[in-house]
Amino acid sequence: MRYKITTIYFVVPYNTLVKQRIASIIVYSAKTDLRYHLYLIFAEKLPYMAKKVHPYKDSELGKKEQVTKMFDAISGEYDGLNRVISFGIDVRWRKKVVRLLKEKQPKTILDIATGTGDLAIELVHTGAEKIVGLDISPGMLEVGKDKVATKKLDNTIEMIVGDSENLPFDEASFDAITVAFGVRNFETLDKGLSEIYRVLKPGGTLVVLETAVPTKTPYKQGYHLYTRNVLPLIGKLFSKDNSAYGYLSESASVFPHGVAFNNILAKIGFIAIENMPQTFGVASIYVATK
Ligand SMILES: C[S@@+](CC[C@H](N)C(=O)[O-])C[C@H]1O[C@@H](n2cnc3c(N)ncnc32)[C@H](O)[C@@H]1O
Numbered sequence: 001m002r003y004k005i006t007t008i009y010f011v012v013p014y015n016t017l018v019k020q021r022i023a024s025i026i027v028y029s030a031k032t033d034l035r036y037h038l039y040l041i042f043a044e045k046l047p048y049m050a051k052k053v054h055p056y057k058d059s060e061l062g063k064k065e066q067v068t069k070m071f072d073a074i075s076g077e078y079d080g081l082n083r084v085i086s087f088g089i090d091v092r093w094r095k096k097v098v099r100l101l102k103e104k105q106p107k108t109i110l111d112i113a114t115g116t117g118d119l120a121i122e123l124v125h126t127g128a129e130k131i132v133g134l135d136i137s138p139g140m141l142e143v144g145k146d147k148v149a150t151k152k153l154d155n156t157i158e159m160i161v162g163d164s165e166n167l168p169f170d171e172a173s174f175d176a177i178t179v180a181f182g183v184r185n186f187e188t189l190d191k192g193l194s195e196i197y198r199v200l201k202p203g204g205t206l207v208v209l210e211t212a213v214p215t216k217t218p219y220k221q222g223y224h225l226y227t228r229n230v231l232p233l234i235g236k237l238f239s240k241d242n243s244a245y246g247y248l249s250e251s252a253s254v255f256p257h258g259v260a261f262n263n264i265l266a267k268i269g270f271i272a273i274e275n276m277p278q279t280f281g282v283a284s285i286y287v288a289t290k
Helices: 063-085 089-102 118-126 138-150 189-199 219-238 244-254 259-268
Strands: 003-010 020-029 034-043 108-112 130-135 157-161 174-180 200-211 271-278 283-289
Touching: 063 089, 063 138, 063 219, 063 244, 089 118, 089 174, 089 200, 089 271, 089 283, 108 118, 108 189, 118 130, 118 138, 118 157, 118 174, 130 138, 138 157, 174 189, 189 200, 189 259, 200 259, 219 244, 259 271, 259 283
Parallel strands: 108 130, 108 174, 130 157, 174 200
Antiparallel strands: 003 020, 020 034, 200 283, 271 283
């Protein structure tokens, strides 16, 4: 026999967060008198975002540029369609984020991926002195700026164009950071979360509100029916951008939620991480501390 398998062994999980094991198979060749090492990686759970989802299937632009283009295109209709597709529950979820943060009495808050500013505006109820809303889409921000001006909140809320993956702030600048329905749009999730960690003060709080996928019957089946069939149809009928609502539901279905997202936050360095599923598990609020 020219090749003989001499040893097969497993090493202990080398990454406990993603529960990976490496099997090393050593194959010995009598002919060449050499040992060949084959490594097989078994992941109980794929790390996250196994499938990268982009808004436009045929575009050569990177995810970041596509996301900016898409949100610019739908900025005028975003608030109205959002209320319709979420049956207005998104308003309740944002209020809950505000209630959770109010307990921490933050003086400065950064709302990342602020979009048209709904959460930034609601965050005024925490009593914060300064709220900065940051978004990569100038179109979304224009709508947000108008809302802030109409509510005469310009002294408290500042709206700026910026990229979550390269935040224009010094280390430890904010008491609290929020992101509502934004993290799943980041091109590189780790980079965005590391930047958040950097600009948050030690002991500061991060609150993330993001879509999730229900795990229990019949909510799971109802959720898939709604997101795969109804939501893209609403988008096609009422949105200026045909692919936008298909992208929003597809990106929600592949985004790591629950424990998987907790693990990612822990890997970045956050502590005291809590995950609070909302409304049959169709969304989750994550609270973490630096
Ligand atoms: C679904 S909207 C959410 C808007 C708002 N937070 C809300 O609760 O309605 C997602 C927003 O994330 C923004 N976004 C996506 N990638 C971003 C990035 N890298 N940096 C900053 N904002 C980003 C988009 O422009 C968009 O306005």
